[in-house]
Amino acid sequence: MNDQELKEMIDQAAEAAASKAVKKLKDSGRITYVFSNSFKKTEELLYLYPNLPEDNPERQRIDQAMKRIEDDDYKDVIASRYFDRMTIAEISEIYDCKYQNISKKRNKLVKILASELFPEDVLQEILER
Known part of the structure; x- marks a missing residue:
């Protein structure tokens, strides 16, 4: 072995x-509640994104999911946090708003992406609550 x-x-x-x-x-x-597995899986996938080749199916799934948030004013928080590896504090300086606001926006956007990337997991998590 x-x-x-x-x-x-x-x-x-x-x-x-x-x-x-x-x-x-x-x-x-x-x-009674375990932190969302779909949320963590989505974050892991987002962190991998910059290193995935253009033709990688996972990268294409992420690109497709990102279309769901393209009209959100804070969509660049995802790229800054996961693709550019910026901290929430750094991102909040760019947006000139509080750390907590950026953190909440990021969480909201990741949950939207999770529903696109891992819909079965999200449904299961809802049913288990």
Whole structure:
């Protein structure tokens, strides 16, 4: 077994254990909400975007999803944050508004993108609440 196979085996075991633990906690009522998986997956995909080749299917999916927010006045927050790796503080200076406003706008836009990129996950998250 090589290092990559071992890493994959460990990752799969860790993911299975974490999923099982979260399910038990949810079933027992100890937690009622887990941070949106679709949100995190969308952020991860957005961070990858600049390094994806033009013909990559994931990049094309992101381009298509971005059309959904093209009329939003704050659409450039997504490119600044995820493609250019700017901080929320830096972006808020550009827009000349409060950090919290940019953070809320970013969250709203990521959720819109998540609904385009991972619609099944978003639906499942809504049903689990």
